[in-house]
Amino acid sequence: MTPNAAPELRGGALHAALAAGAPVPGVPVSDVDPFSVEFFEDPHRIHHELREAGPVVWLSSWNVWALARYAEVHAVLNDWGTFCSSRGVGMSDFAREKPWRPQSLILEQDPPKHTRARNVLGRVLSPAVMKTLRERFAAAAERKADELLALGTFDAITDLAEAFPLAVFPDAMGLPKEGREHLLPYAALAFNAFGPDNELRRKAMAEAGPHVAYVTDQCARERLAAGGFGAAIHAAVDAGEITAEEAPLLVRSLLTAGIDTTVNGLGAAIYCLARFPEEYAKLRANPALARNAFEEAVRFESPVQTFFRTTTRRVEIGGVEIGEGEKVLMFLGAANRDPRRWEEPERYDIELKTSGHVGFGSGIHMCVGQLLARLEGEVMLAALARKVGSVEIAGPTRRRYNNTLRGLESLPVTIRPA
Amino acid sequence: MPSVIYIHPNGSRQTLDVPAGQSVMQAAVSRGIEEILGECGGNAMCATCHVYVEPDQLDRLPPMGDDEDALLDGAAADRLPNSRLSCQIKVTGELDGLVVRLPDRQV
Numbered sequence A: 001m002t003p004n005a006a007p008e009l010r011g012g013a014l015h016a017a018l019a020a021g022a023p024v025p026g027v028p029v030s031d032v033d034p035f036s037v038e039f040f041e042d043p044h045r046i047h048h049e050l051r052e053a054g055p056v057v058w059l060s061s062w063n064v065w066a067l068a069r070y071a072e073v074h075a076v077l078n079d080w081g082t083f084c085s086s087r088g089v090g091m092s093d094f095a096r097e098k099p100w101r102p103q104s105l106i107l108e109q110d111p112p113k114h115t116r117a118r119n120v121l122g123r124v125l126s127p128a129v130m131k132t133l134r135e136r137f138a139a140a141a142e143r144k145a146d147e148l149l150a151l152g153t154f155d156a157i158t159d160l161a162e163a164f165p166l167a168v169f170p171d172a173m174g175l176p177k178e179g180r181e182h183l184l185p186y187a188a189l190a191f192n193a194f195g196p197d198n199e200l201r202r203k204a205m206a207e208a209g210p211h212v213a214y215v216t217d218q219c220a221r222e223r224l225a226a227g228g229f230g231a232a233i234h235a236a237v238d239a240g241e242i243t244a245e246e247a248p249l250l251v252r253s254l255l256t257a258g259i260d261t262t263v264n265g266l267g268a269a270i271y272c273l274a275r276f277p278e279e280y281a282k283l284r285a286n287p288a289l290a291r292n293a294f295e296e297a298v299r300f301e302s303p304v305q306t307f308f309r310t311t312t313r314r315v316e317i318g319g320v321e322i323g324e325g326e327k328v329l330m331f332l333g334a335a336n337r338d339p340r341r342w343e344e345p346e347r348y349d350i351e352l353k354t355s356g357h358v359g360f361g362s363g364i365h366m367c368v369g370q371l372l373a374r375l376e377g378e379v380m381l382a383a384l385a386r387k388v389g390s391v392e393i394a395g396p397t398r399r400r401y402n403n404t405l406r407g408l409e410s411l412p413v414t415i416r417p418a
Numbered sequence B: 001m002p003s004v005i006y007i008h009p010n011g012s013r014q015t016l017d018v019p020a021g022q023s024v025m026q027a028a029v030s031r032g033i034e035e036i037l038g039e040c041g042g043n044a045m046c047a048t049c050h051v052y053v054e055p056d057q058l059d060r061l062p063p064m065g066d067d068e069d070a071l072l073d074g075a076a077a078d079r080l081p082n083s084r085l086s087c088q089i090k091v092t093g094e095l096d097g098l099v100v101r102l103p104d105r106q107v
Ligand code: HEM
Pocket: A085, A089, A106, A107, A108, A118, A121, A125, A253, A254, A257, A258, A259, A261, A262, A264, A265, A266, A298, A302, A303, A304, A307, A332, A358, A359, A360, A361, A362, A364, A365, A366, A367, A368, A369, A370, A372, A373
């Protein structure tokens, strides 16, 4: 290999790169498609290849830059001036394409607009608010654990990872009872929509109509019960912090990002605890580890796998110069297992100091719902730890395919009382 | 290297040499001080890095921002006049010898 040649990652990669016109000579090129079924089935091997190829890799499958190392992902997340969100955090560049739905007022904005919305949602989901929810959520988790023990064998995705957030989150939002079955399909759609125009995205778009209609309706002030997050957002209109037109869009952000994410977080935690019985034994011995066991599952599985940024100017990353208006893909899941940052990244360790992982992002856009996600994860795992003696996988698992979210479609388990 | 003294809830004192530029939270988490969680990684979003700064040392610190002020209202242990978020305290040579007391819980 000449010193200047790009490392070849897979058969034909270099060739494909030349055909696609890799923009900078000497930059590692990969032709892997991170939005393909092959990738979803085993991302870790390819994450490893991408990390080792260099700090920046050109993905010739979609003509975007990609970052798989912790240091670069973390740096980009913390430089919103250079790597903006207002041109979309998916593959689509809003400067060139019309967004598929009205642009988010928080996720897809930069300061100062972002700051205003963020202040409102930050308060709606603050640590003080979490304190008021804890008891109710913990009681719901106890009930769920009892129900599951009565079943013995069940699907940990539908009956637990989906059922528990669905039992607490819509009520906490203040949503009416009817129509909640649209929440998960809507979220799956929104997270597929961050990906490229592939089969997954097109299929989701084709079926979007009723789900979009439902969510749009629930964002109105009169749909949302007093005391919930939705009402609290609308109250910010009265305080003059946001306009009456903005409030429904902020409600929409929570309806989009507030449920499928925690479903996949909780699913990841159960899948980890079932695969690593010695970690479950530690949790049983000390249920106070529940919160960290959940957090570590978010690091280990990274239920939100990827987000994009768009460059606002020419910039150098890891010695590579990138032009203005380029899409940069951040592999959160790869950063969360980068051996440059983590001592034993491939081990699920419920006592790991997880602080600094990027499963919830980092910087100004870091997940505004992280405290709610942790609360749900903690109380559910703590209830299991107290009541359930063992968790075993009881049948074949099946993966769920989504352009952004990582999780299972089916996880049959058998649990036994403590 | 500047040092920071952490006082555990049982009264025992632990002194860490902290590279300038690290936060009081980062230093604690990376050196295994269990009473600080730092769940948001220092982004001033979680309030799990709450500490009590020795009252006579409070004016050595930069003033707190609005985010920090709001978050401290939700801290798990009681908020006191000397409460701060340790991720917002960057260690510098000037802060050498800073003393912080650790609360008994962060969630
Ligand atoms: C385990 C569960 C969750 C994971 C893994 C997760 C992950 C993430 C990530 C990675 C980001 C950063 C996006 C970016 O940098 O562009 C984010 C932002 C966000 N999350 Fe979450 N999230 C979770 C739960 C939640 C919940 C429960 C809610 C709402 C109740 C929520 C609402 C949001 C919102 C509104 C944003 C945008 C924040 C901003 O742009 O300032 N998330 N989340």
